[in-house]
Amino acid sequence: MTNNGIEKLLQQWEKIHFQQHSQLINFHNSVKVLAPLIKLQEKFEKIQIPPNLALYTKQFEMFGNSFNRIASPTLPKLIQSHLELQQSFIDLPPRIQEALLLLAKRGWYYDFNMTLSDLWELRKAIIDENNEEVDEALIEYFDEKIEEVRTSLKMLFPERAHIISAAIDAHIRGEYYLAIPILLAQTDGICKEMVNQYLFMKKDKKPKTAIYVDKFKTDTCKAAFLSPLATTTPVGESEYERKESGGGNSFNRHMILHGESLDYGKKVNSVKAISLINYVSQALKKHNKENTNI
Template identity: 30%
Template sequence: MKTTTEKLLKEIKENGGISSIISKVYDIKNDSIEENTRTLLNYGWYISGEMKMKKISEVIELIKSEKTKEAESILINFFKENLTKIEEQLIKNHSERKAVLEEAFNAHKSNMFYSSTILFLSQGDGIIDGKIFHNRNNLDKHLDKEKNPNFVNLLKEDSSLNVPSAKIKKSKYFSKLNRHSVMHGKSTDYGTETNSLKALSLCCFVSDWYNRYEQ
């Protein structure tokens, strides 16, 4: 049985490339895909390739209506309900990371959210070879424009997760989860289920979208 991702790959090949397909299905109130992705990034969330575009549209509209708790609830429920499937897919795509991914998911399932958050953040960084948090100005060299949808370019920009920690308190972002603060021990209050799922969403995003279609 083909997975959702495999079906999407087939559709992409038959319809002129990923950007054209994404543009058609990701119709969110005439706003650009990039704008809506950026909105989610500012709340600390990344998009999984398994999320239905209609559901993402619903989340965006709730955020625009200042119903952020309801919007986050949808995202939280998505990752909770699909946790096993996401774990299996990440391990399938990154078998060399099997042991650390299993430990991260086990920690999450055991409510050890400090551990799971930092592990998911590290693996998200590792999947993209460290380029999301280091030398982001040079990320263009590694982004294959034919294999990545346009919104992956947002990895080059500051967001709540990857903005330098010195800027986070004065920033416009709506999420306090910050990779630098977590990984370098500056943050001591990030151990929540929501933050763990946000960190997991980063793993999904880079696994599903960053140079995902080169195989």
């Protein structure tokens, strides 16, 4: 799997930004064109028609009506269009972040080869509490993509390829008890390798990878896509955090690697682990590359 998906998403973001900028220029140009007409209208409104020009009243009224048909509907529409585009641009990162964190709270992680429409559909299904539907859809999705995931991870992390490939082979054979711990361990290793921070270690009650994500505070879109790495989610909860949240989640890294969970070996959990390592590899590879080019 390549980074074409995230490239497309970021290109969409840049396109929206360009559209907003173009719309703003068009808006200002339109206002410049309409401004003299508005001043002309104001002058006509101040004219007192003398009795001897009463015959021309009809023509003045016709001109005024024609102007109103041009200027009056156009300017408010331009303003409204600009405001709506600007607001959609502002609202997109929070919507992305909310949807990604809703997925992460269910143990799932976004694949950047999905579209934003896919993300909105998953978000809606979770909000509607159709959790089984979400699980089934994402299991089917990653079943079809499993070899692409393997290829992508081998290309991105050749020194880890033999370990990750063995874990994926175990997953395909249905040996989920073997696959899951390896995938979780390699996920943490990838985070350390890419940004020198661990996902499953905490600082100030947040994953240490949040230190890296904080670098993108001013870029709200990138920060939104990376938000699962800056927030504690069920897979990364400590024993204390699990007690606080009341979580009885079997897909928890601490419980699995410390031998507390004895029933984690299910296909759904194995696919969740694949979705996590896939997300981490895509997100950090892309954004770390951009950050080093700054």
